[in-house]
Amino acid sequence: MSNAPRLTPHPSPATALSEGASRRSPLLATHRALGATMTDFAGWDMPLRYGSERDEHNAVRTKAGLFDLSHMGEITVTGAQAADLLDHALVGNIGTVGVGRARYTMVCQEDGGILDDLIVYRLQDQEYMVVANASNAQTVLDALTERAAGFDAEVRDDRDAYALIAVQGPESPGILKSLTDADLDGLKYYAGLPGTVAGVPALIARTGYTGEDGFELFVAPEHAVELWQALTKAGEGAGLVPCGLSCRDTLRLEAGMPLYGHELTTSLTPFDAGLGRVVKFEKTSNGGAFVGRAALEAAAERAATNPPRKLVGLIAEGRRVPRAGMPVVADGKVIGEITSGAPSPTLGKPIAMAYVDAAHAEPGTQGVGVDIRGTHEPYEVVALPFYKRQK
Amino acid sequence: MSNPQQLRYTKEHEWLSVAEDGVATVGITEFAANALGDVVYAQLPEVGDTVTAGESCGELESTKSVSDLYAPVTGEVVAANQDVVDDPSLVNSAPFEGGWLFKVRVTGEPDDLLSADEYTEFSGS
Numbered sequence: 001m002s003n004a005p006r007l008t009p010h011p012s013p014a015t016a017l018s019e020g021a022s023r024r025s026p027l028l029a030t031h032r033a034l035g036a037t038m039t040d041f042a043g044w045d046m047p048l049r050y051g052s053e054r055d056e057h058n059a060v061r062t063k064a065g066l067f068d069l070s071h072m073g074e075i076t077v078t079g080a081q082a083a084d085l086l087d088h089a090l091v092g093n094i095g096t097v098g099v100g101r102a103r104y105t106m107v108c109q110e111d112g113g114i115l116d117d118l119i120v121y122r123l124q125d126q127e128y129m130v131v132a133n134a135s136n137a138q139t140v141l142d143a144l145t146e147r148a149a150g151f152d153a154e155v156r157d158d159r160d161a162y163a164l165i166a167v168q169g170p171e172s173p174g175i176l177k178s179l180t181d182a183d184l185d186g187l188k189y190y191a192g193l194p195g196t197v198a199g200v201p202a203l204i205a206r207t208g209y210t211g212e213d214g215f216e217l218f219v220a221p222e223h224a225v226e227l228w229q230a231l232t233k234a235g236e237g238a239g240l241v242p243c244g245l246s247c248r249d250t251l252r253l254e255a256g257m258p259l260y261g262h263e264l265t266t267s268l269t270p271f272d273a274g275l276g277r278v279v280k281f282e283k284t285s286n287g288g289a290f291v292g293r294a295a296l297e298a299a300a301e302r303a304a305t306n307p308p309r310k311l312v313g314l315i316a317e318g319r320r321v322p323r324a325g326m327p328v329v330a331d332g333k334v335i336g337e338i339t340s341g342a343p344s345p346t347l348g349k350p351i352a353m354a355y356v357d358a359a360h361a362e363p364g365t366q367g368v369g370v371d372i373r374g375t376h377e378p379y380e381v382v383a384l385p386f387y388k389r390q391k
Numbered sequence: 392m393s394n395p396q397q398l399r400y401t402k403e404h405e406w407l408s409v410a411e412d413g414v415a416t417v418g419i420t421e422f423a424a425n426a427l428g429d430v431v432y433a434q435l436p437e438v439g440d441t442v443t444a445g446e447s448c449g450e451l452e453s454t455k456s457v458s459d460l461y462a463p464v465t466g467e468v469v470a471a472n473q474d475v476v477d478d479p480s481l482v483n484s485a486p487f488e489g490g491w492l493f494k495v496r497v498t499g500e501p502d503d504l505l506s507a508d509e510y511t512e513f514s515g516s
Contacts, residue, residue, distance in 0.1 A: 319432045343431040
């Protein structure tokens with residue numbers, strides 16, 4: 001024992017976490033101090049709501065909301081063939097994304113099934129940041145690592161390198177402008193640039209998951225609390241409130257945005273989900289080859305000629321709320337299934353997304369209902385999204 | 392938050408207050424309302440319905456979930472709170488007052504109702 005070191009260095013909280021263990025946002029104590037109701041989300045202890053989720057939702061629609069999204073999974077891809085690797089591994093045409101721009105895309109299995117939906121930011125000519133859903137981050141990391149074989153590119157797990165704070169809502173540009181010299185007016189939707197916010201180095205991205213204008217700020221975890229507090233103070237007069245994951249879900253649902261595990265799964269292709277536009281068969285890198293290509297070509301053909309089911313919006317005529325998994329019915333038969341449902345604060349009615357048989361998918365189709373615990377509640381079939389902001 | 396001393400409680404997080412005429416007013420506790428989040432829909436028993444202690448007699452729907460409403464006592468429903476049906480957020484803003492749910496003429500009462508102190512300890516609220 002005499003040779004044993006007297007002091008064993010403590011592993012950092014990040015490295016101490018084994019896969020599956022609860023992960024902690026650097027803002028956890030801040031949320032607790034704000035009285036947040038916490039929830040487990042993909043192994044993360046995250047705020048569900050601070051007060052009324054409806055008030056938080058409405059603040060984002062009319063003023064501004066502040067979100068901790070540190071559970072999102074960042075993966076950095078670098079190297080001379082970083083673009084070629086991503087063109088091979090993902091369904092999008094990533095090589096055509098300009099430096100400082102971002103792209104919504106997906107990573108699919110060889111059979112075309114969706115492994116995750118992603119945002120890819122091109123930070124430099126040979127550096128990309130891939131942002132995956134928390135629940136899929138390990139899967140995406142594994143897929144990219146495996147698919148990187150033979151490419152001159154490095155895939156790096158940067159989940160613990162970033163905290164992510166979002167400011168969303170019509171007042172968000174004004175709030176952020178008061179804290180940064182970065183050219184926000186020149187920052188377009190789906191663009192990102194490195195800058196300084198409240199003295200903290202940040203990747204400033206004009207992206208979000210709310211249907212509103214807004215920003216996502218990727219910062220080192222040790223700067224998260226400082227940035228959160230600066231944003232809170234800067235937003236005081238503008239009606240900024242802290243917002244939990246509950247209102248994030250109703251905001252994205254109103255905006256018709258899919259959520260992995262609900263509208264997107266490994267048993268669906270992007271074409272089945274009505275998102276075939278993210279698949280770029282025309283890409284020329286790697287000779288046009290990419291993982292899932294053959295299956296996705298078949299899926300595109302099927303979706304165009306003989307779609308099994310289509311993703312639609314449903315608006316309740318009554319007040320009972322549809323939930324994921326409930327059957328959609330017509331003429332006493334099951335014709336589909338709810339994937340997401342919630343009371344919509346903006347519409348004042350329950351809304352849902354559902355996959356329904358193509359014969360019942362046209363907006364205005366009569367006689368469609370949802371089986372809510374044995375009662376068939378009438379629903380109107382509508383095109384997505386439910387809500388689109390006025391620009 | 393504090394649970395009013397004059398009320399009695401169930402482990403399903405309902406409260407009740409029995410008046411001298413044998414009619415009990417029933418609601419859910421502030422602890423339950425906070426746990427549910429914003430209540431958006433209340434399906435209450437109707438006047439004339441017979442409810443049975445411990446059995447489901449309605450539902451409360453919030454943004455994230457739906458919860459059964461259990462009858463804390465047995466009896467005939469003599470009133471349902473139309474204000475809550477029209478504006479379910481009353482359950483969140485005034486769970487022990489304007490957010491009451493229904494009134495029942497009590498014919499049977501279980502022997503495991505809790506006092507305010509017992510409920511406070513049970514719910515940790």
